Amino acid sequence: MLMTANSSSPADRRAVGEQRDVSEARVALEALVVSYSLERIERQVAEGASAVWGGNSWDTPLLYACDTIPVGIEGLWREDSRTAESLGENMFQIPPEYCSMVKTIIGRMHLNKExxxxxxxxxxxxxEPINNVMELVKMEGYDTFCIENVTAFTAEEKRPEVVRFLASELQRAAIWLTGSPVDEDRLREEIRRKNEISRKVRQVLDLRLRDPFVLGSVPTLHVLLGTSHLYGDPAEFGRVLDLLIAELEEATRVPTTRTYIPLVLAGGGAGSADTLRVIDESNAAIVGWVIAGTELYSEDMPPLEAVAHYVLDAQARGELGEGAGTSATYRRFHVERICRATGAKGVIASAITGCPYGSVVQQTERDYFKGLGIPIISLENTIHKERPTEEQIMRVRTFVEMLS
Ligand code: SF4
Structure with a gap:
């Protein structure tokens, strides 16, 4: 029987990971997610705080060491994204076949005049489309900064001069943010703090493997997304993770005996929260996520170099969940590792419609996993927070049924 997100009994809600009324940790997590709003950050900026759009998840310690709040770029399509997208098409003449992300970015930045x-x-x-749209963003009066491109596809390519170059780019970013070089002791401290958060996130994910239904896909995604920006409040995020760990330890004392289909989700959050709920309700569980890095930074080297090593290593492991670049190219190897570690029976490869990189990555993954005998489904979506189409729902359900 399929459960729905509107099921009313606590048992039903537990079955789909919707236990808002019984979990202090879930309430605290939701409050944190809601509190990380543009309005709040705007208020903080009006009171003198520094904030910047973007950041790349792996550079969070640097931003916090520069007393700057990272504002997740997804905030640009949280509200009225269709209007922003059509402005991108009609005013900025971005062809309609481009991905919804780039069109919405420029449209929203134009609308956010205040x-x-x-x-x-x-x-x-x-x-490349992001690099292009940033030129338009600049023409709209924004101050943009590009950390110059560094890629190392293999361990041999991670040469000392590559690391030094990336470290110097990070220093340049710090000077752009604050007017002076980063305080290295402070950066060391922020690296330690991010490592502490990553350890807790990993613990949440590990505990959840004992019974994925005690924490549904949507709150799990919120936990993972928090590793990018720490919700602008690292101390509170750490406290919420502690609460979650305590609750999960209790709830998973006895591993679930329920049978379900374990899946890996690669690349983004598969569109809207509703798509994730459809997966949960289809008696499947996402046991592996390729969305954000949860590995640790080295604490035994100069801190700017530690951040540089971190991103190069994470890219080569294919674990950052980015749409393009090394991380996307190598994503399949990371997915395969997770499948082997968790016993996942299938893979959902998610990409944004109109993303040229996403379609190449999906095709490569289809061929690769076919060779391994691991079933895979490609799911395309836009950045708009809209209900999945009937066709998408049907595809997910059919995929899960096929694996049952
Ligand atoms: S990676 Fe793809 S989806 Fe993301 S902005 Fe670039 S083209 Fe669009």
Whole structure:
């Protein structure tokens, strides 16, 4: 029997990971997610705080060491994204077949005239359309900064001069943010703090493997997304993770005997929260996520170099969940590792419609996993927070049924 998100009994809600009324940790997590709003950050900026659009998850310690709040770029399509996208098409003449992400970014930035967050930080190793749209963003009066592209596809390519170059780019970003070089002791401290958060996130994911239904896919995604920006409040995020760990330890004391289909989700959150709920309700569980890095930074080297090593290693492991670049190219190897470690029976490869990189990655993964005998489904979506189409729902359900 399929459960729905509107099921009313606590047992039913537990079955789909919707236990809002019984979990202090879930309530605290939801409050944290809601509190990380543009309005709040705008207020903080009006009171003198520094904030920047973007950041790339792996550079969070640097941003916090520069007393700067990272504002997740997904905040640009949280509200009325269709209007922003059509502005991107009609006013900025971005062809309709381009991905919804780039069109919405420029449309929203144009509409956000009153916003006091006027700076954008991005990494040159992301896709070409982003680099192009940043030129339009600049023409709209924003101050943009590009951390120049560095890529190391193999361990041999991670040469000392590559690491030094990336470290110097990070220093340049710090000077752009604050006017002076980063305080290295402070950066060391932020690296330690991010490592502590990553350890807790890993613990949550590990405990969840004992019974994925005690924490549904949507709150799990919120936990993972928090590793990018720490919800602007690292101390509170750490406290919420502690609460979650305590509750999960209790709830998973006896591993579930329920049978379900374990899956790996690669690349983004598969569209809207509703798509994730459809997966949960189809008696499947996402046991592996390729969305954000949860490995640890080295604490035994100069801190700027530690951040540089971190991103190069994470890219080569294919674990950052990025749409383009090394991380996307190598994603299949990371997915395969997770499948082997968790016993996942299938893979959902998610990409944004119109993303040229996403379609190449999906095709490569289809061929690769076919060779391994691991079933895979490609799911395309836009950045708009809309209900999945009937066709998408049907495809997910059919895929899960096929694996049952
Ligand atoms: S969806 Fe693809 S093309 Fe669009 S911004 Fe992301 S990586 Fe670039």
């Amino acid at each position: 916003s006091q967050i006027r700076r954008v930080l991005y990494f040159g190793a992301t896709c």
